[in-house]
Amino acid sequence: MLARPLLATVTAAAAMLILAGCSVTAEAGPTVSGASVATTAAKALEAKVGSLPAIDCGSDDIIVVKGKKITCELTDTDGLTYDVAVTFTSVKGSTYNIDVKVADTAKNAPSPTVSAGSEAPTVPGTDIADLAAQALTKQLGSAPDMSCADENVSIVVGNTAACGFTDAAGAHHDVTVTISEFDGSNYTIDAKVTD
Helix, strand or coil: CCHHHHHHHHHHHHHHHHHHCCCCCCCCCCEEEHHHHHHHHHHHHHHHHCCCCEEECCCCEEECCCCCEEEEEEECCCCCEEEEEEEEEEEECCEEEEEEEECCCCCCCCCCCCCCCCCCCEEEHHHHHHHHHHHHHHHHCCCCCCEECCCEEECCCCCEEEEEEECCCCCEEEEEEEEEEECCCCEEEEEEECC
């Protein structure tokens, strides 16, 4: 019976020695709320795409350090969610600049409606361009003169087409058009300015 308490004492002492060798590192820097970073990221994207997207960077405070990367989430008007990589490019006191990149593929993209090896219906790229222009009209304030690279586009949920337009100032903008729904006869697209 004496061996058990002694063993427990030795074990506790060994545990204390192990703990004494541990170290903890922590980031140092100003903190801002996740909501503040989300607002800043949304404004940065608004300058690129013409509308203020819904971005969530969580409710916890974030330590702001140059070079630090965090992942936020953007939800578009169709309910698709995209990871948003936010990198702090400069920090001076409580003022910071960020670089924002949105993932190309939605995290909750619908599953393809045509199985592998099946023949998918196609539509002319000009039809996709017209739909994309309509989809972006509200966001851009007017219908852009859209064109798509592909002559024909397969109508499969999740399939994308590379399109683009040139704005009034002469700047070219790339647009990714994704087939978001297809019920066998009607399809829906999601158009996103990606530059």
